Amino acid sequence: MLKKFLKPIKLPASADWGVLILRVGISLLMLTHGYAKLQNLLKGDHSFADPIGIGEELSLYLTIGAEFVCSILVILGLFTRAALIPLIITMAVVSFIVHGADPLADKEHALSFLIVYVTLFLTGPGKMSVDSGLYR
Template sequence: MLRNFLRPVKLPASADWGILILRVGISLLMLTHGYAKLKGYMGGDSSFADPIGLGQEFSLILAIFAEFVCSILVILGLVTRAALVPLIITMLVAIFIIHAQDTFDKKEHGLSFLISYITIFLTGPGRFSFDRNLFR
């Protein structure tokens, strides 16, 4: 079952190119957010929101894992669907908890990431991924 979950879906070549561009592009954009958090954390700044009651530092570590580590995995197309789960959860928390009281324009950024992640989750990483070779 896990193998089927991680296996890429066969798509036309043009769709594979589109997924590659979406996967790498959106992940590079998110990577900048994760890198900034990682850099701050490594510099001793562990202040962060505690949206679900896990503590500020642990919440920050989870955000860094999702935004930095999982973004790298999505760029590589390595265990892509599994790597998207923390990213999707992070965006759901950002949109519906952190920015719950904000106007739509504040939520729009997170929604753009969320829509992209759900799209990649549903299509899989495409032909140009490590997953294709690992879970053929």
């Protein structure tokens, strides 16, 4: 069942290019957010929001894991669908909890990431990915 979940679906060649551009582009943008948080952590700054009540430090670690580590996996197209789950959860928390009471303009950035991540989860990583080579 896990192999079926991770296996990329066959797309037309033009769609494979589109998924590659979307996958790499959005992940590079998110990587900048995760990298900044990682740099703060390495400097000893462990302060972070605790929107779901699990503690500031754990929230920070999970966010860095999603925004930095999972973004690298999505860029490579390695375990793509599994890597998208933490990113989807993180952007859902930012959109609906952190900015839940805020106007749409304040949620828009996180919602844009969320929409792309859900789309990539449904399409898979495409032919130009490590996953495609692994599950040929």
